[in-house]
Amino acid sequence: MDKISIGSNTYEAKLRRTGSEFKLTIGEDNYEGEFSRKNNGMVQLFMEDNRLIGFSERNGNEIYVHINGINYFIKRESGTVKDTSFEEESDDTVLSPITGKLLDKKVKNGDSIKKGEVVVILEAMKMEHRLKAPRDGTLSKLTSAEIGGQIKEGELMFELEEE
Amino acid sequence: MKIRTVAVYSEVDSNSPHVLMADQAVDIGPSNPLESYLNFDKIIKAAKDTNSEAIHPGYGFLSENGDFAQHVQDLGLIFIGPDPSTIKSMGDKAESKQMMIKAGVPTIPGSDGELAGNIDAIARDIGYPLMVKAAAGGGGKGMRVVKHSDDLESAIDAAKNEARNSFGNDTLILEKFLDNPRHIEVQILGDKKGNIVHLYERECSIQRRHQKIIEESPSPGITNKLRNKIGQAAVKAAKAANYSNAGTVEFLYQDGDFYFLEMNTRLQVEHGITEMVCGIDIVKWQIRIAEGEPLDFSQKDVKQRGHAIECRVYAEDPSRNFLPTPGLIRKMILPEGSGIRNDVGVSEGQEITSDYDPLLAKVVVWDSYRNSAIDRMDYALSNFVILGLITNQPFLRDIMNNDSFRKAHFSTNFIGDHFQDWDFDQIPPEVLAVALLGTKSVSTSNKSRASRDPHSPWSNRGGWRQGV
Numbered sequence: 001m002d003k004i005s006i007g008s009n010t011y012e013a014k015l016r017r018t019g020s021e022f023k024l025t026i027g028e029d030n031y032e033g034e035f036s037r038k039n040n041g042m043v044q045l046f047m048e049d050n051r052l053i054g055f056s057e058r059n060g061n062e063i064y065v066h067i068n069g070i071n072y073f074i075k076r077e078s079g080t081v082k083d084t085s086f087e088e089e090s091d092d093t094v095l096s097p098i099t100g101k102l103l104d105k106k107v108k109n110g111d112s113i114k115k116g117e118v119v120v121i122l123e124a125m126k127m128e129h130r131l132k133a134p135r136d137g138t139l140s141k142l143t144s145a146e147i148g149g150q151i152k153e154g155e156l157m158f159e160l161e162e163e
Numbered sequence: 164m165k166i167r168t169v170a171v172y173s174e175v176d177s178n179s180p181h182v183l184m185a186d187q188a189v190d191i192g193p194s195n196p197l198e199s200y201l202n203f204d205k206i207i208k209a210a211k212d213t214n215s216e217a218i219h220p221g222y223g224f225l226s227e228n229g230d231f232a233q234h235v236q237d238l239g240l241i242f243i244g245p246d247p248s249t250i251k252s253m254g255d256k257a258e259s260k261q262m263m264i265k266a267g268v269p270t271i272p273g274s275d276g277e278l279a280g281n282i283d284a285i286a287r288d289i290g291y292p293l294m295v296k297a298a299a300g301g302g303g304k305g306m307r308v309v310k311h312s313d314d315l316e317s318a319i320d321a322a323k324n325e326a327r328n329s330f331g332n333d334t335l336i337l338e339k340f341l342d343n344p345r346h347i348e349v350q351i352l353g354d355k356k357g358n359i360v361h362l363y364e365r366e367c368s369i370q371r372r373h374q375k376i377i378e379e380s381p382s383p384g385i386t387n388k389l390r391n392k393i394g395q396a397a398v399k400a401a402k403a404a405n406y407s408n409a410g411t412v413e414f415l416y417q418d419g420d421f422y423f424l425e426m427n428t429r430l431q432v433e434h435g436i437t438e439m440v441c442g443i444d445i446v447k448w449q450i451r452i453a454e455g456e457p458l459d460f461s462q463k464d465v466k467q468r469g470h471a472i473e474c475r476v477y478a479e480d481p482s483r484n485f486l487p488t489p490g491l492i493r494k495m496i497l498p499e500g501s502g503i504r505n506d507v508g509v510s511e512g513q514e515i516t517s518d519y520d521p522l523l524a525k526v527v528v529w530d531s532y533r534n535s536a537i538d539r540m541d542y543a544l545s546n547f548v549i550l551g552l553i554t555n556q557p558f559l560r561d562i563m564n565n566d567s568f569r570k571a572h573f574s575t576n577f578i579g580d581h582f583q584d585w586d587f588d589q590i591p592p593e594v595l596a597v598a599l600l601g602t603k604s605v606s607t608s609n610k611s612r613a614s615r616d617p618h619s620p621w622s623n624r625g626g627w628r629q630g631v
Contacts, residue, residue, distance in 0.1 A: 004595055007482045007587045015599035024596050031592050035600055041494060043600060047593050054597040057493040057550045063598045064493060064552075068591065069545025070560065073488075073553045074598050 001025075003077040019162060037093055040154050093159045094131055096151045098122060104147060112138045119158050122151055131157050164450060169213045171206060173199035175516050180507060187213055194518040200224045203234055210240055217241035217453060219446075223520065226429040227254055243453040245353075245408045245428050253404055253426040257298040257336050263423045266403035268396050271415065271422040273338030278319075282337070286315055289339050295319055297326030298334040305329055306373075308340050341422075343574045344415040346370065347382050348427075349397035350437045352448055353407045354457045361394040361401075362441045363467050365433055368575050369562065371485050376555070376578075377562060378433040379472045380440045383533055383571035385416065393421055398462075400426060409434070409449050417574075432475070432525065435506055439471035439529040470536040471529045474544060474559045478521035481558035482586040487521040490514075490552025498546035502529045502539055515552060523554065533571070537563055558585055 004011045014025045024031040033047035045052040045067075054067035063074040103121040107113055113133045120143065122129040137160035145151055170185035175194045182188045189209040192199040199205060201224055210218055218235050220226035220243070229251035235242040244250065253259045257277050263270050274285050277298065286293060286309075295318045297305025305326035307318035319335060327333040345368045353359035366382035367375045381390065397412035400423060411431050413424040434445045443465070448458070479485045495511040506525040509515065515523065526543050530536035541563040544556055562568050565581060 002599065004598065006590050006594070009587060009590050011590070011595060013595045013599060015596065017600070022596065022600065024592060024599070026592055026595055029592070031596070033593075033596060035596075043597055045593055045596060047596060050593075052593050054593070055494060055496075055548050055550060056597050056600070058601070059491075059493070059551070064550035065594055065597045066494075066548040066550060067593055067597050070557045070594075071547075071549055071554060072557075072587075072590075072594055072598075074594075076598070 005075045005077070006072055039095070039156060041095075092137075092162065094119070094134065094157045096122060096131070096155045096157050098129055099152050100129070100150075102143065102145045102147055102149050102151050103128065105142060107139055107142070109139055109142050112136075113160075133160065135160065135163075137161055137163065164447065166450070169209065169215050171200070171209050173518075175514075175518055178510065178513055180510050183510075189213065194516065196224065196519075203231055207234070207238060207240075210235075211238075215240070217243055217450070219243040219449070220429065222430050222432055227427065229254060241453050243408070243449050245404075245406055245410060249404050249406055250428045253410075253428050255298055256296065256425060257334065259404075259426060260336070260423070262403050263400055266399055268400045268403070268423045269421060271338045271341070271424070274336050278335045278337055282319070283312065283315070285337055286312065289337060292340040292342060294338045294340040295322045296336050296338060297322060297330060297332070298336050299326065299330040299332040305335075341415050341417045343576060344368075344417040345382070345384050345574050346375070346413065346424075347385065347393065347416045347421065348411050348413040348431075349394055350431075350434065350445070351397055351401045351406060351410045351412060352443075352445070352452070352458060353401055353410070354452050355407050355455055356457045358458045358461075359398050359401045359406060360458060360460070360462045360465055361397050362437050362443060362445070362465055363394060364390060365431075365436060367433065368573055369568070369577055370575050371481075371578050375433065376475045376477070377473065377559070378436055379470065379533070379536070380436045381467050381470065389419075389421075396421070396423075408452050409445050432522070433473050435504060435525060435527040436471035436473045439504065439527060440467050440469060441465055442468065469529055469531045470533045471527060472536050472540045473525055473527045474540060474563075475522055476524040476526060476547065476549070476559070477555045478515050478523055478552050479555055480553045481555050481582070485555070487517060488553040489517045489521070492523075492549065493551035494548060495550075496546070496548035497524075498526065498543040500543070503543045504528070523549070534569070537569060557587065558582070561585070 001012045001014050004013050011026050016023045020036055021034050031047060033045060036044045038044060041055050043054045045054060052067055054065060057064045061076045063076055065072045065074060101123045103123045105120050106118050115133055115135050117133045118130045119133055120131045139158055140161040141159035143157050168185045170181050170188045171191045172179060172182045172188055173192060173194050176182060191205040191209055218240055225231040227250060229247045232242040232244060232250055233247035236247065260270050273289055292308060292310045295307040295309060305322050307322045309315050309318045322335055323333040347364050347366055349364050350362040351359060352362060364382050365378050365380045366384060367378045369377035393414060400412045401410060404426060409430055411427040414421040415424050438445055478488050480488050491514050492509060492511055497505045497507065504527040509523050528536055528539040528543055530539045541560060544560050547556055549556065567573055567581060
């Protein structure tokens with residue numbers, strides 16, 4: 001359980017994901033839904049028969065969410081490093097975290113790759129930034145940008161085939 | 164207008180939009196305003212070094228400082244604003260009130276200018292409740308409401324202290340306190356040939372801590388007859404002050420009567436709504452007037468068309484007494500669409516420090532009618548994505564959907580009356596879902612954290628500035 005607070009509201013909540021589906025428990029209540037990630041940090045949510053578009057950003061134990069037309073500033077009290085890696089590594093798509101130049105592509109579309117394997121190398125301000133596979137799998141999409149070309153932050157870099 | 168622009172900025176503002184938009188930008192020093200934005204010499208030097216011909220003072224800082232305006236003129240530069248002597252006389256509440264009484268502009272009943280003699284007797288004549296006010300004041304400082312005669316002495320002492328500390332001048336005035344007024348102000352434009360027109364009124368009653376957060380034009384609270392009357396009174400006030408350039412005459416309105424409050428001798432934050440409704444670019448006219456150009460239209464040409472509203476998006480927490488909430492803007496997506504105008508002072512990736520006023524953006528909408536304008540504003544606010552710090556955006560949306568606001572039943576007490584202990588209602592489950600689904604995916608969690616560190620070079624989105 002995570003302790004989540006928004007203003008003076010506090011909730012005990014837990015979220016489990018399998019692929020694009022999730023189960024959310026808030027106190028005694030249970031919800032199910034599906035999600036997919038879009039470019040620009042956008043998340044599309046299907047929940048309780050509604051389609052919703054949201055955005056989120058995080059810094060340490062602070063989470064910032066925009067959904068239903070409202071911006072929220074959220075504090076997570078038990079947000080540990082372990083939880084974070086669980087969330088990040090189960091993702092299928094990898095977006096560029098920076099704006100910069102594409103230095104190299106190490107694999108091709110359709111290649112099967114191992115977790116931690118370097119897929120693309122970016123450069124910004126004379127520093128390299130290696131994007132690695134978050135899990136084992138087959139590369140189903142790879143950026144079409146040419147080597148030496150410009151990459152924008154949030155741009156899709158590669159995608160792994162669904163498990 | 165084919166005029167090249169030079170922006171001045173303090174160290175913490177080097178990435179602000181105004182700096183990047185200008186043709187040239189000059190660093191005028193540390194964040195402390197006394198060493199930068201309030202420093203006459205540094206600003207003049209920046210103007211001279213760049214061969215500038217004129218200075219637009221904006222709003223805040225030196226925009227209503229008559230000495231600065233005089234200094235600019237003495238050095239052979241154009242000050243885009245009224246005459247320095249006008250700024251000085253309007254900046255003194257006691258003096259400006261005397262001027263208005265002489266000109267026949269209605270003022271709030273109170274002491275005649277500077278407070279002296281038998282204060283208890285003066286207070287009894289005015290009647291309680293009354294207001295003790297710093298003559299040099301503004302922004303809610305040096306003001307005290309007194310409900311009983313027993314409290315008068317301590318209120319005068321407190322206001323005096325505050326006034327001395329804030330303005331270096333402890334002259335006070337006494338006024339009748341209006342307990343449920345609306346704040347209605349009139350935009351004025353005057354050229355150097357003595358032509359003065361008004362661009363009608365703005366309703367600015369939605370305030371917290373005596374500062375406006377929502378403004379609209381026209382005012383939904385007055386009749387057309389009164390609208391013309393208040394406009395004419397503002398022109399009279401401006402003529403009495405021998406006014407040129409853009410200015411605003413502020414009035415309080417209660418029970419069918421309006422009273423002169425003060426005249427602001429500068430561009431107002433909320434000028435955009437008047438521009439939308441009247442179709443007149445006020446800043447452009449400020450520059451033309453400063454160049455000596457006469458107004459090319461008269462009062463009868465000025466028409467109010469439709470309805471405009473402005474919401475000020477602040478980095479502040481409405482659930483904690485509107486406390487400023489600095490932070491890093493990690494994501495910002497502005498609302499788009501016809502009838503929506505964003506005047507934005509910040510950009511994505513910018514750190515909002517506690518150095519200055521926490522105003523982030525002004526969202527302005529226009530529509531044919533007030534109701535549809537409110538709907539459009541609610542739409543615009545709901546499409547304003549701003550992540551990384553607490554803002555008043557949810558609070559502004561609640562006001563747009565408040566019954567009394569929609570019916571225009573309000574006074575300057577509106578927020579205290581309706582939103583005393585504002586907080587979020589129950590949080591919908593999808594909010595927690597998005598929060599726990601985590602942020603956009605990147606290669607590894609380590610790197611994702613590094614990229615969110617505001618001091619990491621990776622988070623400097625402009626890129627080029629770090630390398631210089």
